[in-house]
Amino acid sequence: MKIAIMGFGTVGSGAYETAKNAGGIDIVRILARHGRPGYEHLDDIITPNIDDIANDPEIELVIESIGGVHPAREYVLACLRAGKHVVTPNKNLISACYKELMDEAAANGVKLRFTSAVGGGIPWLFNLLRTKRCDEIEEVRGIVNGTCNYILDAMYDKGADFGEMLKIAQELGYAEADPSSDIEGTDTLRKTVVTTNLAFDTVVSEDEVPCCGIDTIQSCDVAYLKEKGLVCKLMMKAKRSGDSFEVYVEPTAFPAGSLEANVKVNNNLITLTARDIGTQSFYGQGAGMMPTGQSVIQDVLDIRDGKEQAIEAGSSALKADNSKAVHRYYIRHDRMCEHIEPFIDIYEEKDGIYYCISKPVAVEEMHKMGHHRKEKGKEMFFAALAE
């Protein structure tokens, strides 16, 4: 099969390397502004012009690994309209433009697949779809951001400071120069949207998903929770309930003896619960050149061989509804005022800081409070207590 790669960064080159091992995939064009060091033998097939790919009738499938929404969206649309299958690891694109792109693929009789958009090298989305062939998904949840897990694990393990560990994560290449999308939860939010859309055959938008990250966590939070036998992780969660589903992203405190609590360094752990099969978890490297590149090529092989799982984009009537989502939280707050007091079940005060365990609180309420405090530049961190 003749294919092209758009964007020749970390994932694009990982896909290139994996394709060599898999065999039977002929990479004939690469869209890039310039060649990549170590890949000078590919200079002849590099082009900065999307038309060289979209208008080439020999190319049957295109890998989009540019990242971001624009111009990835326009390039993917051009390829789909030209009758080419598209494979992408781009969660930003699929989160933002899922229905539009799936509809365009269907209209042109081609496939769009993105197994690598959540969980990197872990065959999460593929197996989620496979389970749906003969079961019904009740819940999806997981640790899907390796950078946050790396930071949280080091804070737990070594008692390290948040800022210090973020800096090390950046030096190791886990976190971007601008790490906000990781630590504020936006990356997890996008993966939640992509996963939820497949799990429930729905189309949820990013602004329907309450999202709080770990950017306000401090070593005192980790120490307090550790003392109670709890470990904090940043979680995506979507859970079916009748005709709707809860869906949100928030820090969550797990018992030290749970699988989630024992996910180390930058690994991911993603879990589904289905009606018949019960709970299944998938663990591994959620990012990186070879893991993500391999998942991209797995999608290419599935499409080439007619083995991809079916996707029915937006075919269900299930809607996002967090109005009944309620649980207890750990909350650190700088004072015990009339806004916070009604929520609190038990608390300890130490050096003017209040470490609290809440009564059951609505998820939407808790997130609103968190964002409000953050906007005002006030001290606050919260983590749901895992059920």
Place this chain on the structure above:
Amino acid sequence: MKIAIMGFGTVGSGAYETAKNAGGIDIVRILARHGRPGYEHLDDIITPNIDDIANDPEIELVIESIGGVHPAREYVLACLRAGKHVVTPNKNLISACYKELMDEAAANGVKLRFTSAVGGGIPWLFNLLRTKRCDEIEEVRGIVNGTCNYILDAMYDKGADFGEMLKIAQELGYAEADPSSDIEGTDTLRKTVVTTNLAFDTVVSEDEVPCCGIDTIQSCDVAYLKEKGLVCKLMMKAKRSGDSFEVYVEPTAFPAGSLEANVKVNNNLITLTARDIGTQSFYGQGAGMMPTGQSVIQDVLDIRDGKEQAIEAGSSALKADNSKAVHRYYIRHDRMCEHIEPFIDIYEEKDGIYYCISKPVAVEEMHKMGHHRKEKGKEMFFAALAE
């Protein structure tokens, strides 16, 4: 697709229920001596005669869920020779007759698949094969016997006695009336053979795999290990090294903060390490009517839709060779004699029992010693220390 089910016990009825949900699978014959309570509407399609299935040209695929090697082998051979695909969860059969059955399937241009033979509801073997399309498996390992894990978890968690927990496992239906194949490791051994054959494209026989179970573990072992921060699990392991691979089954002590140590009740956790993708783990229910029944139907759907992963039975030159497999062990022994002393690094004596940590010992040597002591009716238990 018209199919038949041979054997209508727990897994056969789970497959029947799942097929109803999946749709497009028409169960036209069931091989059984008599009907099943609650399934009286199927009495008309029940037959005790294999010829009614093997000679029916309408039946394209047969599920074998009789269990055991005979007559399952003969019935499966009859179906393959009649040009029918076969799907089976029967690890005893696939462990004992893998090459013969795969060759017979190939000779007749049909498929034989057994995703559910290891890990029950966990899509372990399917994803192992999928990874092999573009990567090389270096190691497979895992907790694949839910009964043993249930017993070991309860012993760790509640300080319970082995015999007491075995009895409860039997009452809950996790363990058979004769639990020897679980607790002596034979069930794990067979799953190891099935997994290893796929991981390394080899054909290994059961007697090439050193195997020790958990039948001699006592609460004092669990307590000693717990004090050292270790948790005992029964593990399968196969690891590639050059032109050969190590392969064995033995109790293994994991640090309390590892994923393996935190596998609760009767769950399974199975792990692969591959050259490019690194380490991936798969967690869930390793047995049971609906989980195993669903994996059976997943194989049926894959064959029906041409989506099954390729198997090249015995195509590699890799051979089993444990001569270089060496590690440290925890050993409980009733005396410090000239046979045991050379192996021991450190030990504690308490009430005439020696709790030891060994120097690095050859796996084959350690297993030989274990079996020798057991034959003599002497007290001994050992567990490898996880690397």
